Amino acid sequence: MKNSKYPEPTVGALVYQKGKILLIQSHKWNNLWTIPGGHIESGETIERALKRxxxxxxxxxxxxCKLVLIQDCIFSKEFHQKKHFxxxxxxxxxxxxxxxxxxxxxxxxxxxxPKEALKKLKIDSFTKRLIIKHNEKTNYSRD
Known part of the structure; x- marks a missing residue:
């Protein structure tokens, strides 16, 4: 989606396994740590987009998967392009x-x-908010 004049809906996957989460360092987020995700394509369900x-x-x-957070990302300086997601x-x-x-x-x-990630890694602000939100609802905040 090049220079859309409308907000772009996207999905993100905070993958967890045995008390740990998967984070990816991405050049698209100025080498910050983030989660896998991307655009929902026309005609695609949210779950199908997550799988893809x-x-x-x-x-x-x-x-x-379970939807846990909806966030507005409006022209974030953390992202490599001026976008509204x-x-x-x-x-x-x-x-x-x-x-x-x-x-x-x-x-x-x-x-x-999660707690270690929040302390040690440079995480984009949206992923950080997601980790904190999920930590409030799970046992792995004690890890």
């Missing part, structure tokens, strides 16, 4: 964590406990 984006960006297969952020589980392969959007990935 997760597979494209990480080679992981979605098992289940609507983030539909989900907490997700995958079928297997083996065979992760990042596409061109990701430079590195890490499995990390």
């Amino acid at each position: 984006e997760l597979k494209e960006e990480t080679n992981l297969n979605l098992k289940e 609507i983030f539909l952020d989900h907490i997700c589980q995958v079928k297997s964590v083996k065979n992760i392969k990042l596409n061109h959007e990701g430079q590195k990935y890490i499995w990390i406990k």
Whole structure:
């Protein structure tokens, strides 16, 4: 979607496994750590978009997901372009964590406990808000 005059709906997947979350360092977010995700294509359901984006960006297969946060991202300086996104952020589980392969959007990935991620990594503000929101509702805030 080039220079849309309307907000662009997107999905995001905070993948968790055994008390850890998956974060990806992305040049599109000025090398900040973020979550896999992207645009919902015309005619595509939210869940289908999540499955596709997760597979494209990480080679992981979605098992289940739950919508936990909707965020407005309006011309964020953290992103490499001037864009207006609507983030539909989900907490997700995958079928297997083996065979992760990042596409061109990701430079590195890490499995990390949420509290540790918040302390040690430079995370984009939207992902940070998602982690904090989810931490409030889960046991892994004690990790």
